[in-house]
Amino acid sequence: MAPLRPVTAEEIESLAIGAWILGTGGGGSPYLALLNMRALYRQGAVVSLMDPMDLADDDLVAVVSNMGAPLVGQERLTDPRTIARAVTMMEEYLGRRFRAIMSLEIGGGNAVQPFMAAALLDRPVVDADGMGRAFPEAQMTSFAIHDLRMYPLMLVDVRDNAVIVAQAASWKWMERLSRTACVAVGSIAATCKAPRTGKEVKDCGILYSTSKAICLGQTVQAARRAHRDPIEAIVEAERGQLLFAGKIADVARRATEGFLRGTARIDGLGDCRGQRFELAFQNEFAVGWLDGTPRVMTPDLICVIDTVSGEAIGTETLRYGQRVSVVALPAPPVLLTPKGLEHVGPRAFGYDLEFTSVFA
Amino acid sequence: MRRVGLDVGGTNTDAVLLDGDAVVHAVKTPTTADVTGGITTALRELLAAVGASGPIDAVMIGTTHFTNAVVQRRDLTRVAAVRIGLPASASLPPFVDWPDDLAALVRGEVVMLEGGHEYDGRPIVPLDERGMRDAARRIRAAGITSVAIAAVFSPLNAECEARAAAILREECPDAAVTLSHELGRIGLLERENATLLNAALIGLARRTTRAFTEALSASGLAAPLYLTQNDGTVMLAATAEAFPVYSFASGPTNSMRGAAFLSGLSDAIVIDVGGTTTDIGSLRHGFPREANNVVEIGGVRTLFRMPDLLSVGLGGGSLVADDGRRVGPRSVGYRLVNESRVFGGTALTATDVAVAASLIDLGDRRRVADLPADLVKTALARMHATIEESVDRMKTDARDEPLIAVGGGCFLVPERLPGVSAVVHVRHQAVANAVGAAIAQVSGEVDQIFQNLTRDAAITEARRIAEQRAISGGADAGTLQVVEVEDLPLAYLPGNSLRVRVRVVGDIADGATARRRQPTAADR
Numbered sequence: 001m002a003p004l005r006p007v008t009a010e011e012i013e014s015l016a017i018g019a020w021i022l023g024t025g026g027g028g029s030p031y032l033a034l035l036n037m038r039a040l041y042r043q044g045a046v047v048s049l050m051d052p053m054d055l056a057d058d059d060l061v062a063v064v065s066n067m068g069a070p071l072v073g074q075e076r077l078t079d080p081r082t083i084a085r086a087v088t089m090m091e092e093y094l095g096r097r098f099r100a101i102m103s104l105e106i107g108g109g110n111a112v113q114p115f116m117a118a119a120l121l122d123r124p125v126v127d128a129d130g131m132g133r134a135f136p137e138a139q140m141t142s143f144a145i146h147d148l149r150m151y152p153l154m155l156v157d158v159r160d161n162a163v164i165v166a167q168a169a170s171w172k173w174m175e176r177l178s179r180t181a182c183v184a185v186g187s188i189a190a191t192c193k194a195p196r197t198g199k200e201v202k203d204c205g206i207l208y209s210t211s212k213a214i215c216l217g218q219t220v221q222a223a224r225r226a227h228r229d230p231i232e233a234i235v236e237a238e239r240g241q242l243l244f245a246g247k248i249a250d251v252a253r254r255a256t257e258g259f260l261r262g263t264a265r266i267d268g269l270g271d272c273r274g275q276r277f278e279l280a281f282q283n284e285f286a287v288g289w290l291d292g293t294p295r296v297m298t299p300d301l302i303c304v305i306d307t308v309s310g311e312a313i314g315t316e317t318l319r320y321g322q323r324v325s326v327v328a329l330p331a332p333p334v335l336l337t338p339k340g341l342e343h344v345g346p347r348a349f350g351y352d353l354e355f356t357s358v359f360a
Numbered sequence: 361m362r363r364v365g366l367d368v369g370g371t372n373t374d375a376v377l378l379d380g381d382a383v384v385h386a387v388k389t390p391t392t393a394d395v396t397g398g399i400t401t402a403l404r405e406l407l408a409a410v411g412a413s414g415p416i417d418a419v420m421i422g423t424t425h426f427t428n429a430v431v432q433r434r435d436l437t438r439v440a441a442v443r444i445g446l447p448a449s450a451s452l453p454p455f456v457d458w459p460d461d462l463a464a465l466v467r468g469e470v471v472m473l474e475g476g477h478e479y480d481g482r483p484i485v486p487l488d489e490r491g492m493r494d495a496a497r498r499i500r501a502a503g504i505t506s507v508a509i510a511a512v513f514s515p516l517n518a519e520c521e522a523r524a525a526a527i528l529r530e531e532c533p534d535a536a537v538t539l540s541h542e543l544g545r546i547g548l549l550e551r552e553n554a555t556l557l558n559a560a561l562i563g564l565a566r567r568t569t570r571a572f573t574e575a576l577s578a579s580g581l582a583a584p585l586y587l588t589q590n591d592g593t594v595m596l597a598a599t600a601e602a603f604p605v606y607s608f609a610s611g612p613t614n615s616m617r618g619a620a621f622l623s624g625l626s627d628a629i630v631i632d633v634g635g636t637t638t639d640i641g642s643l644r645h646g647f648p649r650e651a652n653n654v655v656e657i658g659g660v661r662t663l664f665r666m667p668d669l670l671s672v673g674l675g676g677g678s679l680v681a682d683d684g685r686r687v688g689p690r691s692v693g694y695r696l697v698n699e700s701r702v703f704g705g706t707a708l709t710a711t712d713v714a715v716a717a718s719l720i721d722l723g724d725r726r727r728v729a730d731l732p733a734d735l736v737k738t739a740l741a742r743m744h745a746t747i748e749e750s751v752d753r754m755k756t757d758a759r760d761e762p763l764i765a766v767g768g769g770c771f772l773v774p775e776r777l778p779g780v781s782a783v784v785h786v787r788h789q790a791v792a793n794a795v796g797a798a799i800a801q802v803s804g805e806v807d808q809i810f811q812n813l814t815r816d817a818a819i820t821e822a823r824r825i826a827e828q829r830a831i832s833g834g835a836d837a838g839t840l841q842v843v844e845v846e847d848l849p850l851a852y853l854p855g856n857s858l859r860v861r862v863r864v865v866g867d868i869a870d871g872a873t874a875r876r877r878q879p880t881a882a883d884r
Contacts, residue, residue: 071546323753
C-alpha cells in the first residue's frame with residue numbers, strides 16, 4: 001500500500017484554479033473555501049491525499065458537498081466546522097468511523113470542501129469524486145449511474161440543525177427531499193451524502209480527479225509564469241480541444257425551477273473571425289453550437305476560459321466583451337455509457353440531441 | 361445656475377466656472393501638500409478672472425485624496441470591526457485576505473457576534489445585544505474612534521446593524537460608525553472590506569472636508585459645498601465626509617462625465633489617456649456604467665458603487681522597446697517633460713513616437729528625426745491595437761458607438777477604430793474632470809432580491825425605492841430619471857428570485873440648495 005501523500009499549500013492553490021475550470025461554468029467559485037484552507041494551513045494543518053486503490057473493500061468513505069445558492073454562500077461564507085459536523089454526525093448515525101473523505105463534485109468549490117473537513121478530522125482525502133466535473137443535481141453522479149443506494153444523507157447548517165434523509169425512493173426523490181431541507185435552513189447547507197464502501201469508490205467513483213484538478217491548476221500557473229498561452233497549455237496537458245475563440249457578444253439569463261438557465265453568444269476572433277458560437281447553460285454549460293450546428297454537448301466538459309489569464313469564467317459572471325476560449329475536455333468514460341447519458345446526456349437537460357463526443 | 365467644479369488630483373488642481381451649460385473660465389494649478397493651498401490658489405485665480413459677475417450657487421469638489429491614502433498606506437485610522445452573523449462566517453474573520461501591511465495599520469479590535477439574516481429576511485439567530493454592549497466597552501477602553509459594522513444579508517434587512525450602532529453610540533458616543541448596508545452590495549467579505557476601508561478613512565475625510573470648507577470661506581465663497589461620488593453624483597460635504605469610499609473613483613468618473621457634457625453626447629465610450637495609464641469607460645445616459653464585479657483597491661477586494669473602468673498601462677510617457685513591439689506598461693510618468701527624447705532626455709516614449717509620426721508637435725521634433733520609420737510604424741500599430749482592443753472590451757453593444765478622447769495623451773488615439781462611429785475631441789478636454797464635478801447631480805440606488813413578483817413588478821418596486829432615496833438625498837423629484845436597470849435571476853433560490861438593481865438621478869432640488877444657503881446668506 002502506497003503511503004498517504006501530504007498535499008502542500010501550493011497544491012491547494014492549484015486545486016482551486018483547476019477545480020474552477022472543471023466546474024464548466026458552475027459549481028460555485030472555490031474562493032471562500034480556498035481562504036479557509038489558507039487559514040488552516042497557516043495553523044499547521046496538512047491534509048493527505050489517498051490513492052483510492054489503497055482503500056480496503058469494506059472501508060467506509062464520506063462523500064461530502066456544500067449544497068445551495070452560491071449567492072447565499074457569499075453572505076454566510078463557508079466554515080470547515082460545518083462540513084466536518086456533517087461527517088461526524090453521519091458517523092454517529094451509522095455507528096461507524098469513516099476511513100477517508102471524498103468530494104462529490106470536483107468542479108468548483110466542492111473540490112475543496114473535503115479538504116476542509118479532512119483538516120479538522122485528521123482523515124485523508126480520497127483522490128476521486130462522483131462527477132469528474134460539476135453537475136446541478138444529485139442523480140447526476142457516477143454512483144447514481146451505477147444504481148448505488150442514494151441514502152442516508154446528512155444535511156447540517158451553521159446552527160444546531162441537522163436533517164437525515166433516512167430513505168428515498170429514487171435519486172429524484174433524494175434531490176427533492178434534500179433540496180427542500182436546504183431551502184428551509186436558508187438555501188445553504190453542508191451535506192454528507194450516502195456513504196460509500198471502499199469497493200464502491202474503486203468500482204464506481206471517478207478516480208484520480210483530485211490530482212487531475214491540481215495538475216490542471218499547475219498547468220495554468222506554469223503557463224502564466226512563463227508568459228505562455230494558458231489555453232494552449234490546458235489543451236495540450238488535458239488532451240482537450242480548442243473549439244472556439246472570440247468575444248462574448250450577448251448573454252441572456254433566467255432563473256427557472258431553481259436553476260440559472262440561459263444562453264451566451266460568442267463572436268469569433270482570430271482564426272474564428274466571421275463565425276459564431278452559441279452556448280446554452282443550466283448552472284453549467286450544457287450545449288455549444290457552431291454557426292447553428294451542435295458542436296459540443298454534455299457530458300463532454302465545456303469550459304469557457306479567459307483567453308489571456310487562463311481563468312475559468314462561470315455562467316453567473318459571463319459578461320459582454322470578455323475575450324474567451326471555449327475548450328472541450330474529455331468526460332469520464334462512465335458518463336459516456338448509454339446509462340451515463342440517460343443521467344447526464346443532452347436529453348437530461350432538455351435538449352433533444354443525440355450525443356456525439358468531440359473526442360469520438 | 362452658476363457652479364464651480366474643482367478636481368483635486370495627485371498632480372494638478374483644476375477649477376472651472378460653469379454658467380448653465382457654458383464653461384466661463386478654467387484654471388489649472390499644482391496640487392499642494394496641504395491640499396487647501398492648491399484649492400485656494402485655483403479659486404483665487406478663477407474668481408479673479410471672472411470678476412464679480414454674479415453669485416456662485418454651488419461648489420463641487422472631486423478628489424482622489426482618499427484612494428491615494430489607501431494605496432500609499434497613509435493617514436489611516438485604526439478601526440474596530442464588528443461582524444454580526446455567527447454562527448455563520450466564523451472561520452473567515454474581518455480582514456481575511458487583506459495585504460498584511462494594510463491590515464497591520466487598520467486592524468484594531470475584531471468582534472464577531474451572533475445575529476444576521478437569511479436571504480428571505482428571517483433572522484439567522486437573534487442579535488447578541490449583550491455581546492455588542494461588552495464589545496462597545498472594550499472598543500472605548502482601547503481608545504478606538506472608528507467602528508465598522510457588517511451583518512450577514514444587511515442589504516436585505518439592516519435591523520441588526522442599526523441596533524448594534526445604537527448600542528455602540530450609547531457606550532461610545534464619540535465614535536464614528538460605518539454600517540455596511542449603507543455602502544455595499546450582497547457579498548459579505550467584499551461589502552465588509554468597503555466598510556472597513558471607509559471607517560479607516562473617516563478621520564482623514566473629516567479633516568479634508570473641513571479644510572475644503574475653510575478654503576472656500578477663505579476665498580469669500582458662501583455657496584454650499586458638495587463632494588462628488590464614484591457614480592458621477594454629489595452629496596453635501598457634511599454627508600459625504602461619512603462616506604469617503606464613495607469618492608474613490610470620482611476622478612475618472614468626473615473626467616468621463618465632463619467629456620460627455622463637453623461633447624453633448626450621453627451614450628458613448630470615453631477614453632482618457634494620461635501619462636502612464638489609459639482609463640476607458642462606457643457612458644449610458646451620461647453616467648458611467650457601474651462595475652457589477654469585485655474591484656480591488658490597494659489590494660483589498662471590494663464590491664460597492666464603482667464605475668466599470670478598464671485601466672491599461674499605456675500613456676504619453678509609456679516606454680517604447682527598441683524594436684517598437686512593446687509599449688508600456690513602464691512609463692516615465694510626470695518626468696516626461698525631462699526624460700523623453702523630444703524634451704532633451706534619452707528615454708524613448710510613446711510621445712516621442714507620436715511626434716516622429718507627426719501626430720502632435722511637442723518639444724524639439726529634430727531629436728526624433730533619426731527614429732527608423734519601421735520602429736515608428738510598429739510602435740504606433742502596437743498602441744493602436746491596444747487601444748482598439750480595450751475600447752472594444754468596454755463596449756456592451758455590438759452597434760457602432762462614438763468614442764470621446766480626452767487626457768494629455770489623447771493624440772495616441774487613432775482617428776478610426778472598428779466598432780466606433782466617430783472619434784470625438786472636445787474643447788476644454790484638459791479640465792474635463794473639473795467640468796464633470798461641476799455638472800454632478802443627486803442619485804438614489806437600490807440593489808435587492810425580490811421574490812414572487814413578475815420582472816416588471818420587481819423593477820417598478822425597485823424604482824420606487826430608488827426614487828425615494830434620491831429625493832431624501834436632496835434631488836428634485838420632478839427631474840428624476842432612471843439611469844440604470846439590471847436584473848439577475850438567482851440559481852437555487854425558491855420563488856422566482858430576482859436580484860434587481862436600479863439607479864435614478866435628478867438635479868439638486870432648489871429647496872435643498874436654499875436650505876443650505878440661508879444660514880450662509882444670513883452670515884453675510
